Amino acid sequence: MGQLFMVGVDGSDGCRRAVDFAADQAARAGADLLLVHVIEWSRYEFLSPSEVAERHRQRERELEDAQTRLLDPLRDRLKAAGAEPRTVIRFGHGAEELCSAAAENKACQVFIGRRGRSRVTTLLFGGVAGALVQMAPVPVTVVP
Amino acid sequence: MTRPPLPRALFPPVFAALVAAAGPAAAQTTADLAGAPELGIDARVNAAIGPVADVFAGIIFYSVPVMGADLPLIVVWLITAALFFTVYFGFINFRGFGHALRLVRGDYEDPNDRGEVSHFQALTAALSGTVGLGNIAGVAIAVSLGGPGATFWMILAGLLGMTSKFTECTLGVKYRRVNADGTVSGGPMYYLSQGLAERGMGGLGRFLAVFFAIMCVGGSLGGGNMFQINQAFQQFVNVTGGDASPLAGRGWIFGLIAAVLVGIVIIGGIRSIVRVTEKVVPFMCGLYVLAGLIIILVHWAEIPAAFGAIITGAFSPEGVAGGFVGVLIQGFRRAAFSNEAGIGSAAIAHSAVRTKEPVTEGYVALLEPFVDTVIVCTVTALVIVITGTYGTPDADGVSLTSQAFGSTIGWFPYVLAVAVILFAFSTMISWSYYGLKSWTYLFGETRAADVSFKLLFCVFVVIGSSLQLGAVVDFSDAMIFAMSLPNLVGLYLLAPVVRRELANYRAKLRSGEIRAHGHAPPAGAAVRR
Secondary structure, eight states: OOOEEEEEOOSSHHHHHHHHHHHHHHHHHTOEEEEEEEEEOOTTOOOOHHHHHHHHHHHHHHHHHIIIIIIHHHHHHHHHTTOOOEEEEEEEOHHHHHHHHHHHTTOSEEEEEOOOOOHHHHHHHOOHHHHHHHHOSSOEEEEO | OOOOOOOGGGSOHHHHHHHHHHOSOOHHHHHHHHHHHHHHHHHHHHHHHHHHHHHHHHHHTOEEEETTEEEEHHHHHHHHHHHHHHHHTTSHHHHTHHHHHHHHTTTTOOGGGTTSOOHHHHHHHHHHHHSSHIIIIIHHHHHHHHOTTHHHHHHHHHHHHHHHHHHHHHHHHHTOEEOTTSOEEOSHHHIIIIIHHHTTOHHHHHHHHHHHHHHHHHHHHIIIIIHHHHHHHHHHHHHTTGGGSTTTTOHHHHHHHHHHHHHHHHTTOOHHHHHHHHHHHHHHHHHHHHHHHHHHHHTGGGHHHHHHHHHHHHHSOSSOTTHHHHHHHHHHHHHHHHHOTTTSHHHHHHTTOOOSOHHHHHHHHHHHHIIIIIIIIHHHHHHHHHTTGGGOTTOOHHHHHHHHHHTTSTTHHHHHHHHHHHHHHHHHHHHHHHHHHHHHHHHOSOHHHHHHHHHHHHHHHHHHHHOOOHHHHHHHHHHHHHTHHHHHHHHHHHHHHHHHHHHHHHHHHHHTSSOOOTTOOOHHHHHHO
16 A cells, blocks of 8 residues: 545635646545544534434534535545545544544645635634644645 | 623624614613513413312422421432432442443444443533533522521432433333334333333333323423423523513513524524534533532631531531431432433433443433532532521522622623523523423324424423412422422333343453444554564
8 A cells, every 4th residue: 555645624715726636646646535524523512412313413414515515626636636545433533533544545645725814813713724733743744 | 680781882793783672771771661461471370270289299209208308209210210220230330430431432332333422422412401401590499498407418318310311221222113204213112112022010100101202392491491491481581680680570582592503403404503503502501510610619617617617517417407418308308300310311312322231321421410519419419508608598509509600700700691592502402302392292203293292392392481370389389399200100110121131241241242442543553562
């Protein structure tokens, strides 16, 4: 098995640029592509009893939505360009999950798009890209 | 009722709008104008339900005189069960405490189950239904009637109640039903009918399940709805000027607004309101406990004396009707009312957690009476005892607690009013769900049954807020306690099932088949070091 390049994807423009850039790099290096989408989730979030009862169904819907609306179109686009990307969906904290996914799949590089939010927003909420750069086990390429 | 005076300037703008909507009636005549026509309806409803309610409440709260005090048998029923399960499961309420905390923290979470309902979420969802007016108003009643010593018995009842919750929530998960659409239905209705059918007592199981469901519907409309909105409205009127409050005697306006909000959440499925409440309620709960601790610390010199009063008051009270037994009853009764251990309601909320081992949810449920009674109720009681407010004449329930907090932190009664309204709202949302599950258990999971109950629930919000229905509230209180009759019979009969589950689970823990996944730091963290 050859090298694996991993791309963290959400629905943003930055993510599409990152996917295109990573696909280009992967084609040059002869590496495989893995698209990882993280659905923000915390075990400490508060739910009402009726939400608790419906959570399993809700989760199935979130998974299906992410697959059909985000990952499938991206994969189709890459397939048209000749690549054969795998896709993974995970629940949890964005940067943490991307790191675990990179380690579990033995990716040798991670690509991520920059959302391009204002300095204040980033200061308050942090950015996935920034956090990933801080904690990733492998080199990270942030695509502007 | 005594209350702190409130400067007009403090009225929030929303409130001013309400006053405008209510018309220009002078404040002092408001009560007369609005009170007169409603009195007739109150009296008629009370007269219609009164006799039935009296008989029913008389049966449920049947008391025997013990050493000069009236001992309600239902309290004996709940405490005996709690004590029995505590011994039967080898004091799991103490021994399982640490494991429960680790489960809540997610140490044993299967990574494949991420995104599902976590133990923490099931626990907090259940807590939103129990942390409420019982912790604020009920405790004040216990201390004003039973003296400081009631605190001791309340804590003891809370500690024992942990095992009742352990038992019912384990069964709730074991016998839950996963519907075709992926939603989960669980609770006493299911473990009573299916659990007992497995043991060859299908007929009895069905009877108990239906009995439970009927009582639960009544309890959700009463104690889980009318009682809550009624008390919230009282506190709201108290802090906005009492009889001079623009809403005094106009509970229907308050009720209508609340009913619309409840309706938007439960019928409209608009989650944003519940999102806000579910986030603010834990914050309020924390703020309440924090304020309590600050008051206790401010009065640090009196702490030893307060504990002395609690311990001596528990065993040799002076001036309490019924003496030792009287104090004990007050403590036990209010603890049971507050944490609902043995009532069966929590098993409905806990049943949807994602776990392969039903016992894990039992462990987590242990923490519920601990948080509710041993922490929150005790803080209320300590504040009332330490500030010496419990001897105050003319104050009981919410207003006594309000005074006790207000004596040290002057503005706290306003925060308390907001907290009470939010607690009431979140309790109502939780109980609407418990009532709905029982209703659909009785009438089938159809859309018509679903909507009809939700509409009925909203109508009862308005009724509970606008009428002074003493008899109906007694009736609904009785129904909540009556839920414990079928529930505990089932728990006794199914206790061996829980014991088997517990033994299997412990064996798997010992053998290492179930391991803590722990909070392994992300792989990157390890590499970086």
